[in-house]
Amino acid sequence: MIHRRREMAYGILTLLVLALLFANLCSGSVSIPFGEVLRILGGRGGDPVFSDIVLQIRFPRALAAAVLGGALALSGYLLQTFFHNPIAGPFILGISSGAKLVVAMVMVAALGRTMRVSSLALILAAFMGAMISMGFVLLMSRVMDQMSMLIVSGVMIGYICTAVTDFIVTFADDADIVNLHNWSKGSFSGIGWDNVAVMSVVISAAVFCIFSMSKPISAYQMGESYACNMGVDIRLFRGILVLLSSILSACVTAFAGPVSFVGIAVPHLVKSLFGTAKPLFLIPGCFLGGAAFCLLCDLLARVMFAPTELSISTVTAIFGAPVVLFIMVRRKRERG
Amino acid sequence: MAHLYTEGLSVGYEGVPLIRDISLRVEKGEILTLIGPNGAGKTTILKSLIRQLAPLGGAVRLDGREICSISGKELSMKLSVVLTDRVRTELMTCREVVATGRYPYTGRFGILSEKDRRIVREAMELVHIEELSGRDFMQISDGQKQRVMLARAICQEPELIVLDEPTSFLDMKYKLEFLSILQNMSRTRRLSVILSLHELDLAGRISDKIACVRGDRIDRFGTPEEIFSDGYMQELYGMTVGSYDERTGDLELEPVKGAPRVFVLSGGGSGTAVYRRLQREGTPFAAGILWENDLDYPAARALAAEVVSVKAFCRIPGSALVRAKELIDRCRQVICTLDADGAGEFYGELPELLEYARRQGK
Numbered sequence: 219m220i221h222r223r224r225e226m227a228y229g230i231l232t233l234l235v236l237a238l239l240f241a242n243l244c245s246g247s248v249s250i251p252f253g254e255v256l257r258i259l260g261g262r263g264g265d266p267v268f269s270d271i272v273l274q275i276r277f278p279r280a281l282a283a284a285v286l287g288g289a290l291a292l293s294g295y296l297l298q299t300f301f302h303n304p305i306a307g308p309f310i311l312g313i314s315s316g317a318k319l320v321v322a323m324v325m326v327a328a329l330g331r332t333m334r335v336s337s338l339a340l341i342l343a344a345f346m347g348a349m350i351s352m353g354f355v356l357l358m359s360r361v362m363d364q365m366s367m368l369i370v371s372g373v374m375i376g377y378i379c380t381a382v383t384d385f386i387v388t389f390a391d392d393a394d395i396v397n398l399h400n401w402s403k404g405s406f407s408g409i410g411w412d413n414v415a416v417m418s419v420v421i422s423a424a425v426f427c428i429f430s431m432s433k434p435i436s437a438y439q440m441g442e443s444y445a446c447n448m449g450v451d452i453r454l455f456r457g458i459l460v461l462l463s464s465i466l467s468a469c470v471t472a473f474a475g476p477v478s479f480v481g482i483a484v485p486h487l488v489k490s491l492f493g494t495a496k497p498l499f500l501i502p503g504c505f506l507g508g509a510a511f512c513l514l515c516d517l518l519a520r521v522m523f524a525p526t527e528l529s530i531s532t533v534t535a536i537f538g539a540p541v542v543l544f545i546m547v548r549r550k551r552e553r554g
Numbered sequence: 555m556a557h558l559y560t561e562g563l564s565v566g567y568e569g570v571p572l573i574r575d576i577s578l579r580v581e582k583g584e585i586l587t588l589i590g591p592n593g594a595g596k597t598t599i600l601k602s603l604i605r606q607l608a609p610l611g612g613a614v615r616l617d618g619r620e621i622c623s624i625s626g627k628e629l630s631m632k633l634s635v636v637l638t639d640r641v642r643t644e645l646m647t648c649r650e651v652v653a654t655g656r657y658p659y660t661g662r663f664g665i666l667s668e669k670d671r672r673i674v675r676e677a678m679e680l681v682h683i684e685e686l687s688g689r690d691f692m693q694i695s696d697g698q699k700q701r702v703m704l705a706r707a708i709c710q711e712p713e714l715i716v717l718d719e720p721t722s723f724l725d726m727k728y729k730l731e732f733l734s735i736l737q738n739m740s741r742t743r744r745l746s747v748i749l750s751l752h753e754l755d756l757a758g759r760i761s762d763k764i765a766c767v768r769g770d771r772i773d774r775f776g777t778p779e780e781i782f783s784d785g786y787m788q789e790l791y792g793m794t795v796g797s798y799d800e801r802t803g804d805l806e807l808e809p810v811k812g813a814p815r816v817f818v819l820s821g822g823g824s825g826t827a828v829y830r831r832l833q834r835e836g837t838p839f840a841a842g843i844l845w846e847n848d849l850d851y852p853a854a855r856a857l858a859a860e861v862v863s864v865k866a867f868c869r870i871p872g873s874a875l876v877r878a879k880e881l882i883d884r885c886r887q888v889i890c891t892l893d894a895d896g897a898g899e900f901y902g903e904l905p906e907l908l909e910y911a912r913r914q915g916k
Contacts, residue, residue, distance in 0.1 A: 302642060304644075430662070432663060432664070433657070433660075433662065433663055433664040436654070436664055437654065437657055439643065439644070440641055440643070440651075440654055441639050441640075441641050441642070443606055443635070443637050443639050444635070444637070444639070444641065444654070446605075446606050446626075447604060447606075447630060447633070447634060447635045448630050448654070448657040448658060449625075449626035449627040449628075449629065449630035449657070449658055450626065451626055489644065489645060493645060494645050494646075495643075495644040495645045495646065496650075498663055498664065498665075
């Protein structure tokens with residue numbers, strides 16, 4: 219019975235990801251028929267204009283949305299486990315904004331010297347920013363024992379970082395500023411194959427590490443003292459968890475800018491779908507769920523007001539924020 | 555060699571020692587209980603014994619080995635815990651919570667084998683929580699949670715189990731059941747148990763050894779007989795209000811002061827309820843004549859303004875009779891809880907006293 223439910227859940231998520239992937243390839247400012255897309259993907263010619271649109275623009279973008287969405291959802295899941303807080307996530311805790319700030323600084327500096335910044339350098343910059351924010355959040359978590367206060371301090375850190383980023387972006391010159399501006403609001407546009415290759419390697423490595431840690435993560439869910447009694451090296455474990463969740467959210471921010479609410483909403487929805495919070499099932503589940511969620515949101519961002527494109531965070535917030543409210547109301551009710 | 559012992563252990567937080575020079579030892583299959591007032595540091599000591607707090611001096615040795623030198627995995631197969639930390643689970647059934655105890659024995663991904671499942675089932679049967687098995691852990695009561703956590707600790711198959719105030723949320727029935735499970739396991743499986751308790755009466759019954767934590771030291775360490783004597787408990791807890799009877803574990807409130815207004819003629823346990831009622835009503839009273847081995851004697855001594863007592867198994871001397879009559883003269887009322895008809899030979903002069911009171915119309 220329980221096994222059936224989990225198999226069904228995996229099935230549903232996989233189908234959703236595939237369906238949304240194709241939907242993303244077909245639709246946009248120019249609609250391309252499904253058959254045509256299949257022919258192009260199969261390498262059997264088709265219209266060269268369509269072929270370019272699908273292979274050079276839509277396909278890498280859709281893959282990036284899927285991979286980065288999965289990474290965001292997983293990062294959120296790890297942070298929720300880490301802080302024992304169901305509404306923790308890379309965006310709300312200011313980690314994405316920290317990453318954004320350092321990336322913006324690096325990009326503006328590079329533009330000034332007309333240099334091109336490599337994908338890896340961007341990830342590294344984002345990672346540094348993420349770790350700085352994470353450091354602040356950890357400091358705060360020592361002082362704030364209330365989970366709502368931790369979230370508030372995370373939001374404040376986010377605001378500070380965003381303000382500084384806006385400041386830097388405003389005073390940077392050049393036409394590239396338009397790109398930078400779009401990116402700093404969050405968008406999957408303009409991602410090419412080289413970026414997809416880099417992010418796939420980094421993110422798969424991180425996901426592999428996380429999956430192999432599913433046992434200690436399950437112990438940690440019982441609380442630190444019990445995890446310690448079960449033989450988990452708490453310090454090492456916490457360190458690795460912080461590192462991995464920062465790498466994931468840094469990767470996303472480096473390529474797509476800050477994307478809100480995916481990290482909170484997806485793990486919650488996936489838990490309800492699976493009927494469990496066990497990391498062994500939820501780690502792959504969150505990744506698939508995040509991929510589907512971001513594919514859907516990017517699709518909407520592109521087609522709703524085509525040819526004008528919405529920023530991805532606008533769409534994710536519309537779907538994600540109500541989930542957060544729902545979680546908070548339910549927790550309040552549980553406590554009576 | 556003792557199963558677990560400490561050598562000049564100092565414990566505390568952030569480099570500041572709270573309790574120094576702790577020497578505890580528990581033999582295999584023994585039950586050691588820590589007692590002491592709130593905030594005395596029982597939890598701090600327990601946390602140091604299970605290696606969750608680094609010792610600030612001295613050492614904890616398990617099977618003769620310094621506990622810090624044992625790997626986390628090995629230790630988790632030898633030692634399990636039930637703590638006061640609130641466990642917040644998400645979408646976990648009680649069976650799944652119990653099964654987390656199998657952690658040290660499962661493989662890389664923590665998947666349970668048939669043997670693991672059997673041990674989980676047995677642990678749940680032992681604690682009588684089979685009916686909770688499929689319930690969500692967050693939806694059950696605190697007492698039920700405590701029992702689930704005991705089953706969890708048991709299925710970790712430890713040689714030593716450490717419990718921090720495990721009986722706090724349990725009702726009478728489950729308190730006894732919980733402690734009997736520990737006692738049985740200590741006898742049949744040679745499981746060593748270290749726990750902290752607030753219930754002194756239970757501590758006195760279950761423990762092989764008791765350690766009294768007081769201020770910055772272990773004030774006393776020994777068998778219950780050695781500890782529960784000479785009014786030490788009242789001293790340990792710094793009790794200034796009321797009294798504690800070390801033999802029965804009865805707690806009595808403050809006696810009502812003043813000249814006695816009621817004389818209670820009682821014995822054999824018939825008077826205790828009356829003493830307590832008079833205390834509640836705020837009436838000072840005298841009690842007598844009681845032999846010192848009478849069931850009513852401890853309560854009378856704790857609550858009465860004056861007790862006319864006689865040494866155990868002795869005849870009532872004339873002086874006691876005179877004093878009792880004096881008191882009856884001064885009191886407005888005499889309450890007799892004795893059944894005069896059923897009096898044996900040894901009731902001695904008590905019927906005479908009752909007759910004396912009747913004649914005075916009291």
